[in-house]
Amino acid sequence: MDSTTVIGSKDPTFQLSAKLQSLNQYLPGLLLVGAITALSVWAGDIPWVANLGLGALTLAIAVGIVAGNTLYRPIAPQCAAGVHFSKQTLLRLGIILYGFRLTFQQIADVGTAGIVIDLLTLSSTFLMAFWVGRKVFHLDDQTVMLIGAGSSICGAAAVMATEPVVKADASKVAVAVSTVVIFGTIAIFLYPWLYQLNLTHQWLATTPQRYGVYIGSTVQEVAQVVAAGRAISDDAGNAAVIAKMIRVMMLAPFLLLLANYLARRGNKATRGDSAVAKQEKAPITIPWFAIIFIAVAAFNSLHLLPQAVVNQLITLDTVLLSMAMAALGLTTHISAIRQAGVKPILLATLLFGWMLLGGALINHLINGLLL
DSSP states (O other): OOHHHHHHHHOHHHHHHHHHHHHHHHHHHHHHHHHHHHHHHHHHTSHHHHHTTOOHHHHHHHHHHHHHTTTSGGGHHHHHHHHHHIIIIIHHHHHHHGGGGOOTHHHHHHHHHHHHHHHHHHHHHHHHHHHHHHHTSOOOHHHHHHHHHIIIIITHHHHHHHHHHHTOOHHHHHHHHHHHHHHHHHHHHHHHHHHHHHHHHOOSOOOHHHHHHHHHHHOSSHHHHHHHHHTTOHHHHHHHHHHHHHHHHTHHHHHHHHHHHHHHHHHHHHOOSSHHHHHOOOOOOOOHHHHHHHHHHHHHHTTOSOHHHHHHHHHHHHHHHHHHHHHHHHTOOHHHHHHHOSHHHHHHHHHHHIIIIIHHHHHHHHHHHHO
């Protein structure tokens, strides 16, 4: 390196120019992702679209996939930096801000029964996905974990939050999100119909509030839970949202446990036979954004911020998560989804059936024991 290079690199004007050049690398991708997000947020506020349970996140990945397989390809090199930033950094920020949607007081509103129901439904669904996906359908671990997380916790947001922990490919994330869209949309119409059918035949003793907890503990997306619950009554809708929010709060400990498991399994796979190697502890990759997510929810439980500010933060969170979903869609190729085959859909179908029937059994048993 010559003297002119050293001097130039320390010059304030040179440094400013370098920073602007770096920002310009992100700008095209951010503008593209922002445009898709704006369209998705606008469309998500249209009443008939909202009634279908198609929120901004679902719309963003749908529009992103369409654009990614058509218009995006010629401009991909110019947009790659901004799209990658949206898919990684903005995702983590979005998960952190998701904590402003929750309070610990919401747990008390549904009581011990609601917590136990959510915990049993979540754990049984994910464990079923992990075992059946690997042993029966012979799917790779990444696909199994992503589909299991999306089905058992909170849909697309859980899939996106799990992606950096399992280090999954964009195509596998898209496959998992697509299962959430398919079966969550079916649930919007199926659950209210089943409620009316149960009223007619009296198969299970229930109330709108209890049925709302059933919806919140088994339906994937928050928007889908709202749509299904409100189709029954306000009481069912409120109980459904609270039960759903408790499931969402379980996302952070789930990610910590998953990261711990993956670290230990990876350490075991590479461990030698020596006594020293056997005594080594597995390094744990901690998803810090999950820890901060819990801290934000705890802070929000104190109600220190005005509700208007919280609402603005929730809106910002929707934008950030939508940008991450749009970026994911842009980097997803339909050919990769086709190559995944029918097995992921079969796994998701099985999990949906378990959530529907097994979830009803869990709700009925726990309500009978604790209420």
